[in-house]
Amino acid sequence: MDSDYLQIGGIKKIIADDIKAETAFEEKGKIGESVVLCNKIINNLKVLKKLDGSNSTYDSLIRSWEKRKEDISTSGSQGLKKTGKQTEKKGNTSGLIGQMEQEFRSRITSLISDSNVKWSEIGGLEEQKELIKEAVFFAMAQPDVDVKVPNLRNILLFGPPGTGKTTIAKAISSNIEATFFNVPISELISRYVGDSERIVSALYTIAREKAPSVVFLDEIESLLRQRGDGNKNAGAVLQQFLSQLDGFSTDDSFVMTVAATNVPWELDQAILSRFEKRVFIGLPDPETRRKIIGIHTTGKGYKVDSTMDNIVEQTDGFSGRDLFYLCSEAIRNMLRRTNKEIMEEKEKVIGGSSKVTYRVNPLSASDFDQALQKVKPAINEEMSKKYFRWKEEFANN
Ligand SMILES: Nc1ncnc2c1ncn2[C@@H]1O[C@H](COP(=O)(O)OP(=O)(O)O)[C@@H](O)[C@H]1O
Ligand SMILES: [Mg+2]
Incomplete structure (x- = not known):
């Protein structure tokens, strides 16, 4: 293929x-x-x-x-x-x-996607959010005297999968009402071999036309990986990206590049040097886990009938995504528990012969306990350490 x-x-x-x-x-x-x-x-x-x-x-x-x-x-x-x-x-x-x-x-415009995320929908990560908001501010604002401005328009987010990198990129975009280009790099390279080099310059041309824009480069390490695999085209694509990332601070149209990676140690100096801001998005600590659980339960209109202490304690190592799954599972448990009789009529509902409403009750501790049996954290301790070591050496936070 x-x-x-x-x-x-x-x-x-x-x-x-x-x-x-x-x-x-x-x-x-x-x-x-x-x-x-x-x-x-x-x-x-x-x-x-x-x-x-x-x-x-x-x-x-x-x-x-x-x-x-x-x-x-x-x-x-x-x-x-x-x-x-x-x-x-x-x-x-x-x-x-x-x-x-x-x-x-x-093809390029098909990459434009909805980015309707508020900062308040991202739990915890307070320091990171401040750092990023500041970076966006300096990227957008103009200096009051004529000085050479370094390229402040590129931000790298790194950390374990499911910790909110994509969500943050969307929040950046939606907060400045920008056009959001969601670019999965590996897909771009494999799908448009031969064209992908042209795609990259077209991407930035269209991003400038539709400015303000946020170009989100997901899995940026694939630029190097594919080259290593002997895909000659990937080298050309990498060069094209690097020259786009070198920036155009003289350019008035605002285009910000936000890149994300789960494997920062695979990046090389050429890529790293293009990202002035490198922000570590780590696994949530207990207080952050409490907030994220809140966002995905009470934040969505559900009531919670018990203290969350126990759940917070038992979700050490869970990512934001793991917690989101946990909450979804707990909600499903509550719905099953509360709507036993109605569920028996599900054939009718699915058949469309009758209109049925179901009841929503508060979430209980047992809804969460049952959910915990099903949802397991995605990364282990050794991986966590690897992120911290990289963070110590390369990150801004
Ligand atoms: N800090 C957070 N607060 C609230 N929800 C989060 C958080 N981090 C992750 N999530 C949930 O997990 C899902 C996946 O997060 P995502 O941003 O795609 O992770 P990443 O891009 O780092 O892999 C999000 O859609 C969101 O529901
Ligand atoms: Mg992501």
Whole structure:
């Protein structure tokens, strides 16, 4: 599959060259050569369609080139010029390039996602939130005298999975009402091999157009990993990212890059040097766990019928995500417990034959205890130590 993706970029280049050549032949009246190239273009579009089936633009491209071939072969060079098809053809060609361009842009815009998160929905991490808010402030504000400003627009968040890095990136974006580009790097590289280099510059172009923007680079270590795997394209993508990250503090349109990684020790100096701010997002301490449990229970309108002390104590090593799952599970337990009879009628409800409401009761200690049997923390102590060692050496907090 990967080699398919490698081919896609190559074939697109060939098509682009053929289109140029075809136009030149046609303008010189070399109909034979023109038709040969039309056939080649059509065949290559068919190959592309096979390799890159997710893409619906190919059918219409193929149709438009088949029509063009027919026009050329039936009217001959004189005919084309006399009937004014020359101009129609030009429109066609730019239409085709336009379509490819459009397809490209729509891939980027598909990365734009909703970022509706308030700072108050992130439990604990007070020091980190302050550090990040300050960084965003200095990134957005202008100095009052003419000084050279270092690039303050890149922030690196690192820490164990599920600790709120993605959520923080969204909060940054939503707080400044920015356009949020959610970019999973590994997916970008594997999906758009051949194109991914162009994707990166297009990404930042569109981010500037839609400024203020936050570009969220998730799993940034994949930039290096894929290169190590011998994926040549990844090297080019890395270079493209590095030059974008070098920044444009002269540029007025506000684009901030927030990168995240669960494995900071895989990053190299080239990447690290682009991130002035490196913020450790660690596992929650007991007080933070209490807050996160609150956000995912009372914060969502549920009542809690018992003290949380016991649960807080028993969730040492849980990430925010683990706690979120724990709360969801406890809520489900409460709903099952409270709605036994109604649940017996679930066939009816699912069948849509009757409208039923269910009861919501306070969450009890046993709802949480049962949930604890199911949800286990995702990382171990040794991993925790590894994060702390890296933090000591490289982080701002
Ligand atoms: N500090 C936190 N406060 C509240 N919820 C959190 C917190 N950290 C994580 N979560 C919950 O865990 C989920 C996953 O967090 P996420 O930001 O995707 O983690 P990461 O990107 O670090 O892997 C979030 O959707 C949220 O529900
Ligand atoms: Mg994440």
